[in-house]
Amino acid sequence: MDPRIRTHAEVIVDHSTRIESGDNVVISMPAAAEDLAVALHEVLGDRGATPVYLNNSERAARAYLRANDAEAFETPSHQLALFEEADAFVIARGGENVSEQSDVTPETNAAYRRAMRPVLDERLGKRWCLTQFPSSGHAQLAGMSSEAYENFVWDAVTLDWDEQRDHQAQMVELLDGADEVRIESGDETDVTMSVAGNHTINDYGEHNLPGGEVFTAPVKESVEGDVHFDVPLYRKGKEIEGARLRFENGTVVGHSAERNEDVLTGILETDEGARYLGELGIGMNRSIDRFTYNMLFDEKMGDTVHMAVGNAYADTVGEDNERNESAEHVDMIVDMSEDSVIEVDGEVVQRNGTFVFEEGFE
Incomplete structure (x- = not known):
C-alpha cells in the first residue's frame, strides 16, 4: 500500500475528527477507496476506536433511486439509529464513474434528499470529515493521469x-x-x-x-x-x-x-x-x-x-x-x-x- 494512504488516514483520525479511545466511527466510502478504509481501520484500532464500514456504491444507489417511486421515499430509521449512536463520521469520494447517477431525474434526487434530511442533520451534529480518494474516475474528470492526480490529492491533504x-x-x-x-x-x-x-x-x-x-x-x-x-x-x-x-x-x-x-x-x-x-x-x-x-x-x-x-x-x-x-x-x-x-x-x-x-x- 502507498505509504501516503496511511498518512491520509492519520490526518483524518488525528487532525480532522480527533478520534479518541472508545469512539464509535462510521466509515462510508466506495470500493475504489478500500485501501483508505483499510488504513483507517488500522489507525482506529491503534487509537482504540470502533469502526463500522459502509460501502457507498453509486451503482447501488442509482438502482434504488430508479426503481423506487419518488413519492414513496421515507427516512431510513435504521440508518438514522446508526448515526445517532455514532461519535464521528468519515466519508470519502472516489467512485470509478462520476456520471453513474446521471440518468436519475432531478425530481427523484430532490425527493430522496428531503427524505434523508434527518439523517444528514444528525451527521452534521457530530464530528465528521469528507475527503477524497484519488480514484481513476476523478482523475479522468480532472483531465489528469492517475499518478498526477494521486500527487495532487495527497499533496493537498498533507498540507501544514x-x-x-x-x-x-x-x-x-x-x-x-x-x-x-x-x-x-x-x-x-x-x-x-x-x-x-x-x-x-x-x-x-x-x-x-x-x-x-x-x-x-x-x-x-x-x-x-x-x-x-x-x-x-x-x-x-x-x-x-x-x-x-x-x-x-x-x-x-x-x-x-x-x-x-x-x-x-x-x-x-x-x-x-x-x-x-x-x-x-x-x-x-x-x-x-x-x-x-x-x-x-x-x-x-x-x-x-x-x-x-x-x-x-x-x-x-x-x-x-x-x-x-x-x-x-x-x-x-x-x-x-x-x-x-x-x-x-x-x-x-x-x-x-x-x-x-x-x-x-x-
Missing part, C-alpha cells in the same frame, strides 16, 4: 494545517464583525449581502479534507443582485455550466444555465430553503492550483468565491439571526482571478484573486 489556519485567520478577522460583503466579477456578477451577527469559520482541514477556505452565512433575506457562476459543477453525474442566479430579498427570483438548466431547477425546487443562500465561502488554499471539476478542491482555490444555495451550517449563524434550512446545500463557484473584487464594508479586501494581506495586492 497549522500554517494554513494562521494564513486564513487574517480573512476571518476581516469578516468577523463586518456588516456587508459585496462580490463583483466581470459584467455579470454584482451581489451584496449582510453577514451582520453571523460567525466566520476557519476551515483548515477538519470537516473538509483538504480544507482551505473561510466561510460564513449571509443574513437570510439580505442577498441582492446577480451572480454568474462561471466555473462548472457536477451534480449527480451531470455538468451544470454557466449557472446564473438573481436574488431579491434573499431569494432566487430568476435562474438560468447554459447546460443542464433542469438540474439547477430541480435543486432550487427541492424545498423553500433551497432558494436562499446558506453559505458564502472564500477560497484561500494556494496549494490547489487548478480546477479539477471537484467541488471539494475547486472551492478552496485562492482566487475563487463560492456560494451555496440551501442549508446554512448552524455554527455560522448568530443567535439573533434566522438560520436557512434546506435538504440541499449546493456550492457554486465564481472565478475571481480577473476583473474582480471583494469588498467588506466598502473596503476592497481582495482584487483579482490577491488578498489585501498578500504580496502583490494593488
Whole structure:
C-alpha cells in the first residue's frame, strides 16, 4: 500500500475528527477507496476506536433511486439509529464513474434528499470529515493521469494545517464583525449581502479534507443582485455550466444555465430553503492550483468565491439571526482571478484573486 494512504488516514483520525479511545466511527466510502478504509481501520484500532464500514456504491444507489417511486421515499430509521449512536463520521469520494447517477431525474434526487434530511442533520451534529480518494474516475474528470492526480490529492491533504489556519485567520478577522460583503466579477456578477451577527469559520482541514477556505452565512433575506457562476459543477453525474442566479430579498427570483438548466431547477425546487443562500465561502488554499471539476478542491482555490444555495451550517449563524434550512446545500463557484473584487464594508479586501494581506495586492 502507498505509504501516503496511511498518512491520509492519520490526518483524518488525528487532525480532522480527533478520534479518541472508545469512539464509535462510521466509515462510508466506495470500493475504489478500500485501501483508505483499510488504513483507517488500522489507525482506529491503534487509537482504540470502533469502526463500522459502509460501502457507498453509486451503482447501488442509482438502482434504488430508479426503481423506487419518488413519492414513496421515507427516512431510513435504521440508518438514522446508526448515526445517532455514532461519535464521528468519515466519508470519502472516489467512485470509478462520476456520471453513474446521471440518468436519475432531478425530481427523484430532490425527493430522496428531503427524505434523508434527518439523517444528514444528525451527521452534521457530530464530528465528521469528507475527503477524497484519488480514484481513476476523478482523475479522468480532472483531465489528469492517475499518478498526477494521486500527487495532487495527497499533496493537498498533507498540507501544514497549522500554517494554513494562521494564513486564513487574517480573512476571518476581516469578516468577523463586518456588516456587508459585496462580490463583483466581470459584467455579470454584482451581489451584496449582510453577514451582520453571523460567525466566520476557519476551515483548515477538519470537516473538509483538504480544507482551505473561510466561510460564513449571509443574513437570510439580505442577498441582492446577480451572480454568474462561471466555473462548472457536477451534480449527480451531470455538468451544470454557466449557472446564473438573481436574488431579491434573499431569494432566487430568476435562474438560468447554459447546460443542464433542469438540474439547477430541480435543486432550487427541492424545498423553500433551497432558494436562499446558506453559505458564502472564500477560497484561500494556494496549494490547489487548478480546477479539477471537484467541488471539494475547486472551492478552496485562492482566487475563487463560492456560494451555496440551501442549508446554512448552524455554527455560522448568530443567535439573533434566522438560520436557512434546506435538504440541499449546493456550492457554486465564481472565478475571481480577473476583473474582480471583494469588498467588506466598502473596503476592497481582495482584487483579482490577491488578498489585501498578500504580496502583490494593488
